[in-house]
Amino acid sequence: MIDIVRTYWLYFLVGQYPDGPLGGLALTVLLAALALALALPVGLLLGLARVSPFRAIRWPVTALVHVVRGIPLLMVIFWAYFFLPSVTGHKTGQFGTMLMALVAFDGVYLAEIVRAGIRGVPRGQFETARALGLGYGHAMRLVVLPQALRSMLPSLVNQFVSTIKETSLGYIIGLTEVSFIAAQINTQVFTRATQVYLLLGLTYFVLCFGLSRVAVLIERRLGRRAPARIVRSPGSPTSIAVPNA
Amino acid sequence: MPHFDLALLLHGQYHDWLAAGLRVSLELAGLVFVLALPLGVVVALLRLAPSRALRALGAVYVEGIRNVPLLAHLLFWYFGAPELLPDALKERLYAGNFEFVAGTVALTLYTAAYMAEDIRSGIRAVPPVQFEAGRALGFGFVATMRRIVLPQALRVTVPPLISQTLNLWKDTSIATVIGVAEMMYQAARVESASFRSAEAFAFATAAYLAVSLAITGLATWVHRRWPVRTL
Amino acid sequence: MRIPFRTLLASVVAAAALVSAAHADQLDDIRKKGEIVFGVLGTDEPNSFVDPKSRELVGYEVDIGKAIAQKIGVKPVFKQLAVAARIPELQQGRVDVLAASLTHNKEREAQIDFSLTTFVTGQKVLVKTSSGITDVPQLAGKKVLTVKGGTQEPNIRKAVPNVDVVTFETTQQAFLALQQGKGVGYVNDEASIVNDYAKLGPAKKDYAILPTSISVEPLALGIRKNEPALKKVIDDTLRELESSGNADKLFIKWYGPSTKLQFDKRTFKIDSDKI
Numbered sequence: 001m002i003d004i005v006r007t008y009w010l011y012f013l014v015g016q017y018p019d020g021p022l023g024g025l026a027l028t029v030l031l032a033a034l035a036l037a038l039a040l041p042v043g044l045l046l047g048l049a050r051v052s053p054f055r056a057i058r059w060p061v062t063a064l065v066h067v068v069r070g071i072p073l074l075m076v077i078f079w080a081y082f083f084l085p086s087v088t089g090h091k092t093g094q095f096g097t098m099l100m101a102l103v104a105f106d107g108v109y110l111a112e113i114v115r116a117g118i119r120g121v122p123r124g125q126f127e128t129a130r131a132l133g134l135g136y137g138h139a140m141r142l143v144v145l146p147q148a149l150r151s152m153l154p155s156l157v158n159q160f161v162s163t164i165k166e167t168s169l170g171y172i173i174g175l176t177e178v179s180f181i182a183a184q185i186n187t188q189v190f191t192r193a194t195q196v197y198l199l200l201g202l203t204y205f206v207l208c209f210g211l212s213r214v215a216v217l218i219e220r221r222l223g224r225r226a227p228a229r230i231v232r233s234p235g236s237p238t239s240i241a242v243p244n245a
Numbered sequence: 246m247p248h249f250d251l252a253l254l255l256h257g258q259y260h261d262w263l264a265a266g267l268r269v270s271l272e273l274a275g276l277v278f279v280l281a282l283p284l285g286v287v288v289a290l291l292r293l294a295p296s297r298a299l300r301a302l303g304a305v306y307v308e309g310i311r312n313v314p315l316l317a318h319l320l321f322w323y324f325g326a327p328e329l330l331p332d333a334l335k336e337r338l339y340a341g342n343f344e345f346v347a348g349t350v351a352l353t354l355y356t357a358a359y360m361a362e363d364i365r366s367g368i369r370a371v372p373p374v375q376f377e378a379g380r381a382l383g384f385g386f387v388a389t390m391r392r393i394v395l396p397q398a399l400r401v402t403v404p405p406l407i408s409q410t411l412n413l414w415k416d417t418s419i420a421t422v423i424g425v426a427e428m429m430y431q432a433a434r435v436e437s438a439s440f441r442s443a444e445a446f447a448f449a450t451a452a453y454l455a456v457s458l459a460i461t462g463l464a465t466w467v468h469r470r471w472p473v474r475t476l
Numbered sequence: 477m478r479i480p481f482r483t484l485l486a487s488v489v490a491a492a493a494l495v496s497a498a499h500a501d502q503l504d505d506i507r508k509k510g511e512i513v514f515g516v517l518g519t520d521e522p523n524s525f526v527d528p529k530s531r532e533l534v535g536y537e538v539d540i541g542k543a544i545a546q547k548i549g550v551k552p553v554f555k556q557l558a559v560a561a562r563i564p565e566l567q568q569g570r571v572d573v574l575a576a577s578l579t580h581n582k583e584r585e586a587q588i589d590f591s592l593t594t595f596v597t598g599q600k601v602l603v604k605t606s607s608g609i610t611d612v613p614q615l616a617g618k619k620v621l622t623v624k625g626g627t628q629e630p631n632i633r634k635a636v637p638n639v640d641v642v643t644f645e646t647t648q649q650a651f652l653a654l655q656q657g658k659g660v661g662y663v664n665d666e667a668s669i670v671n672d673y674a675k676l677g678p679a680k681k682d683y684a685i686l687p688t689s690i691s692v693e694p695l696a697l698g699i700r701k702n703e704p705a706l707k708k709v710i711d712d713t714l715r716e717l718e719s720s721g722n723a724d725k726l727f728i729k730w731y732g733p734s735t736k737l738q739f740d741k742r743t744f745k746i747d748s749d750k751i
Contacts, residue, residue, distance in 0.1 A: 011531065016526065016531050016532075020526075020531065020532070020533065066458075067454060069457075070411075070453060070454045070457030070458060070461075071415065071450055071453045071454060071457070072415035072416070072417075072418035072419075072429070072453060073415070074418045074419060074421075074429055075418065075429070075446070075449060075450055075453060078429075078432075078433075078442075078446055079446060079450075081561075081564070082436075082442045082443075082446070082564060082568075083442075083443075085568040085569060085570065086568070092570070093570060161312070164314075165313075165314035165315075166314070168314035168315075168317060169316060171316060171422065171645065172421070172422060172645060173561065174556065174557060174558035174561055174645075176556070179314070179316055179317055179320070182317075182320075183320065183646070183648075183649060184519070184646075184648070186324065186652065187646075187648035187649070187651070188528065193324045193325045193328055193652070193656070194321075194325040194326060194328055194329055196325070197317065197320050197321040197324060197325035198321070198325065200317050200320075200321075201313045201317050201318075201321060204312060204313045204314060204317060205308075205309060205312045205313055207312075208311075208312035208313070209308060209312045212312070324649075324652060324653075324656070327656075328656060335657065336657065339656070339657050343658055344642060344658075422644070422645055423644075424621075424642040424643060424644055426642075430624075430643075433560060433624060433625065434624070434643070436560075437560055437624065437625040437626075438630065440563070440586075440587055442564070
């Protein structure tokens, strides 16, 4: 197994870069980070739309959320792949397609996380901000959201872990992320399939397990300062179906 | 762009392919559910066992599986692991529908890891005195779990388990990478053969949605019929 | 109201100019951008593949692409595509030209245009000798492996009506599955099969290429419909390559006696786009 690592480590980490597009583990992490960063504002907007007093906004968004949650991520990727260019007029490549699909898919799930985070900030904070003369927007931006984001941090890190796993589906549209590269390496050393795929699993494990430990650390540090958080009982119908990629 | 041809989806060769794909998806999901649930219970009990070694085993299983994407699991169980078997066994295995077998193995192990965590939360929601009372009455660990704790844990566990089933249903789509002829596989095949991407994907989307809504409807019904009782 | 003839003529010319401007010529776009994007497979040695040492894309079709780019006077950019994604990517404008082991057939003519045929090969089946299969009809009822989204699956089904086909995302996954014994046959273009067979090295003796071709595959470059200027430039480049003898040299470089394929000489010329 060591010689596989020694021969292919660069290809596994960065793909063909700099003689070609970025690939491998670097692409996986970059794609996941970018997707999460873009999905956050989308999740925020969707969350706000879901509680909007206007039916014209609430109903279509609720329908969209139910549709996106009811179909596999792979389906979202295929729709994005075949129809995004005609809709946006932009010629998106595989990276762009994956990015858009992940933002749409994760945005819907993030909407719930964002809503919970905002609700977790005591109402008094918002009221005090308004009493001090700040408008709605400023109160949200300067007082409520920073506190909400801090409490959302563990959930966001866990969502980052999910998104990293979701990037593996880029394999199916030929995106040269780490699973695709592993499969290509495998066809060069085809007698060592077990070792190649074990290495792939190990890579994901180290990355994702490491990050989820970071989330636990963050949660512990937050637990020391934050006020009592709303805890939902496990059997309630508002338990969200968090996807496992 | 040619107009949307609904007739394509309702009869004819392409409809047959898509319908066959739906059948395989349902079979895969059903089989995995039946296999993963008991495995999930076993792993959950491992994580709650009095022995540290058993607890570690359970933790290694759950963390090892959940931190690796399903796609990697599928590739491993189809291309990787079976190669370690002796030749005679390999040949017998490959002579059958090995794609479906490997897909089932990967999905079962994967889903069981997530179900185990939900079951574990459910068990922990049952007040510890129940377990202690059972032990005090002379039941062993397994018997206490089986007769006293698990039945109470069930009501709490059912909603998250149903959302895991929803995830399982959607995860069957990834089996296409190891050649399982489920719905995404057939939809892509129809698209290649006919260049009609909209029709093929509309069928697949509608099928996934229909079953997802059925599963979610089941969850709501269960919650109404058997609400969680708190002591 | 009587419209003066000059006004009428002017408005007709203006309308015509507007219409033609609305449909911008792809060749002009390419010249303006300064680069032409070729969609290649990158996994089909020796048409297009990644050289493991330099990690660069090289191959027969890559060299043809470079020649076309040089003729237009722009930079060639190569983008790797999956087999099933080739035609959608071209139609959606993500690539300018397909140089991806693309078969020219009647069904595809409704979707895209083709250049002059650049290569002629057949499709064949690779089997393990241990399966005891010596020709294509014996595949009836057996399982064969190939890639998703190409002409391989329809062709083998036509040749052997009750064959069982399992497809994978790439040709190499399908070939790997054959090596592991998950099916009895692997279907692909003859040139690719000969290449894979050669790469087996000493294990070659356990494999055999079935003699019957299940189809004839004229490979050509793929171009979007209604782009006559681009097609003319591409066809002209190909004709120049042929007449100058460079086309033959390219063939020898990638398919000739010193390569894994070991073809002695070309059995075709680059001169026609009729099939």
